[in-house]
Amino acid sequence: MNKIQVLLSSYNGERYITEQLNSLSSQTQANWTIRLRDDGSSDRTWPIIEAWQAKFADRMFSEKALNVGVIPSFFELIGQADEESDYFCFCDQDDVWLPEKMERAIDRLSEVEKDVPAMVFTSTQLVDADLNPLGIWPEKPLKAPSFYNALVQNIAVGATVTFNRSALQLVRSHMPDTNRVLMHDWWFYLCVSAFGEVLYDPEPSILYRQHGNNAVGGETSKLGKLKKKWASFRKHRGSHKLVEQAREFHRLYASELHDKDKLQQLEWFIAPRDRFRQRLNYLRRSKLYRQSRIENLLFRFLILIKYI
Structure with a gap:
């Protein structure tokens, strides 16, 4: 059993x-x-x-x-x-x-x-x-x-x-x-x-x-969901915690990640994007996504303003 x-x-x-x-x-x-x-x-x-x-x-x-x-x-x-x-x-x-x-x-x-x-x-x-x-x-x-x-x-x-x-x-x-x-x-x-x-x-x-x-x-109301999603983004700002977690994953697993597309998307995500043109180019190539259209638009906007 x-x-x-x-x-x-x-x-x-x-x-x-x-x-x-x-x-x-x-x-x-x-x-x-x-x-x-x-x-x-x-x-x-x-x-x-x-x-x-x-x-x-x-x-x-x-x-x-x-x-x-x-x-x-x-x-x-x-x-x-x-x-x-x-x-x-x-x-x-x-x-x-x-x-x-x-x-x-x-x-x-x-x-x-x-x-x-x-x-x-x-x-x-x-x-x-x-x-x-x-x-x-x-x-x-x-x-x-x-x-x-x-x-x-x-x-x-x-x-x-x-x-x-x-x-x-x-x-x-x-x-x-x-x-x-x-x-x-x-x-x-x-x-x-x-x-x-x-x-x-x-x-x-x-x-x-x-x-x-x-x-x-958790949250079930529409307003509550929006507040929760925004709070989530704010929480993960700090020292760019989303990217920091991805870098830790890269440090530990990059040599074993044989899916070339996954590895490329990971490395593009953790690469520096100091210039606005770099951020635009990143968004053109990125396959990363959140679950809703609004969340995706917010995610892309925060990339553009260097929030993430």
Whole structure:
């Protein structure tokens, strides 16, 4: 039977983590384990974890560690993951998984040859703090998941992502500088889309709780979506973080990226564009895209004004 391991990073999650752990134990996929790293919680999260582990001692491996932040914490889990497992799931502490989440993900990934890095992600059922439904998010991608999208946009909600052992090995073979990674799920989307297959399932697999303290949250209203997309661009400005993440990928994987078109698009994206003419020439050649026409127009405009 296929074995699946859940990678869960917790931090001050005493209010919701019991519901999440209960939803993991209620999965229709029976052969699961949990690798949990507590990122230095100062509330009652750790005692809750200890009590839960006493109940599921043969299935759970947990560690109370120093606070390093969400991205390094998940990469610690990636490094610790059990390679005897066939599949792996990212998990947040404050959601609720629908009962068939693991089973559905394994069914989809089993369509891919085992030696091909592969991941599947789904939409979510947005809910409020009390699990009242708010809508489905995100909507089905308008364009196919691909490396050309992953360089400039993440469409894979991390808490819905499941990946195979080959994808784990791909990422573990060249662990990145986490200061140059925008998010662990985005890094997987980038790596797997470069070398393997990215699958999408439109049926929600989790109740994605929105409570004001989400590291990343969803949005269903048109105005809210626009604000969120603009905030995303502003967040990624800094030291040109989109390009910085792409440069880190190039540093680690360029010598293994044998698809000449992908490599060329990557190198054009990370090349300096100090002059306006250089930026115009880049946009004429670029195949990179975001998921909507408005987002693409905004992306091209921000390239032209050297925002990205």
